[in-house]
Amino acid sequence: MSNEHTVKSYEEELQFLKDSLIKMGSLTESQLSDAMDAVIKVDKDSIDKIIKSDEEINKFRSKIDTQIMNLLVKRAPMAIDLRETISSLKISQDLERIGDLSKSNAKKVKPLPLDLPDELLGNLKRLGELVMKQLNDVLDSYVNKNFDKAKEVWEKDEQVDDLTYIAMESVIDFLSKDKKNLDFSTHLIFATKNLERAGDHITNIAETVCYLVKGEYLKGSRPKGKVIQE
């Protein structure tokens, strides 16, 4: 039995939606990576470029919204097609939020001094790398409809929480040594928190991929690591 829709244009519309989401995903990845680099290297020149790329991501989001509306109206998708359509809506929302957080991180580079000590940024760098890996893995799991991989990402959010805790501690340590550090340390604390939030959106995407593939939501509560009291 054929796997293609009898109506070719329906097949094309679904494929177009998937392609748009993949493009949006890879744009979000680059932006997150650029924003991380900008923070770690205190690279003030790249701030504008990162803010600009957020506009691109937002445009994708509205383009995907329109595609989804059209699909719902024209095709009334069922079963896997319905899950594909609804999942795209949810994933694009999470990607857009990750984009916003990256933009926010890029903006935090401006007030940072150029001579930040390595030991301060080391943990933040590790956190950024982990979040990048998580985003990369979850997008892979979406492309390959890989339930196990998505679930792995979901479980690994615990490590993101733990690293966030460690990175926060190192900033707070640094801050407590000299009150003069207060201003830019606050920005670093927010940047760290933003990465943790990006991690949460990645976990959302992982849950959506699991639902997309199996048609059931993951059971049980999310694994949680150490959390800084808000």
Place this chain on the structure above:
Amino acid sequence: MSNIKIKSKNLNVYYGDKQALFDVNLDLNEKEVTALIGPSGCGKSTFIRCINRMNDVIDICKVTGNIEMDGININDKDLDVVSLRERVGMVFQKPNPFPKSIYDNISYGPKIHGKGETKSELDQIVENSLKKSALWEEVKDRLDEPGTSLSGGQQQRLCIARAISVNPEVILMDEPCSALDPIATAKIEELIDELKKTYTIVIVTHSMAQAVRVSQKTGFFHLGKLIEVGKTEKIFKNPDNKMTQDYITGRFG
């Protein structure tokens, strides 16, 4: 948990040498709507025609296996088919009112089944049936006009009124909306929602969206076999069978 109103067990139907149904095991819950879907010629209409023994009128048709209503074998040769059809009403794809007045269309059934002996009793049955089928307000002042003078949607509701006039327990609907416009369809669907409080309903439909809207349970037939049956929500969001998924998503080659 709903009671099972109709139960088929290893139901087979043959039209001469051609087998139309293969070992169908399907339970229909009381006061619930069951939708039957599948490509043309898959056996869904054949299945519902077993419930009121409509297949009896086809000489070459042979039915084996069991089909029970309230535990009684519908297929029993000694069963009184007329009283079975009093309990199991049917509405067809094309509205088919009798070439009689609106009033007579409804009163005919009760009369031949010995219900409504006096004029006032019959009047009451006609009014109740038309009210239940949401047609009363539209026709109460012209009950003596021919049924065929009504619009398609009204004619179909007239046929539903005719089916419920003998107070059945089950209503079979074979693509009842396929000849109707969206508004008339919506009225029938609204009516089905209302009727399911009183009757067990089986609807054959080619509209997936309609099956989702009106039914609680859905069965998918293919080439005479019941491929999958389950809660409607489950069938349309996450069916177990790949063939079901291919059919409802429009991937059937």
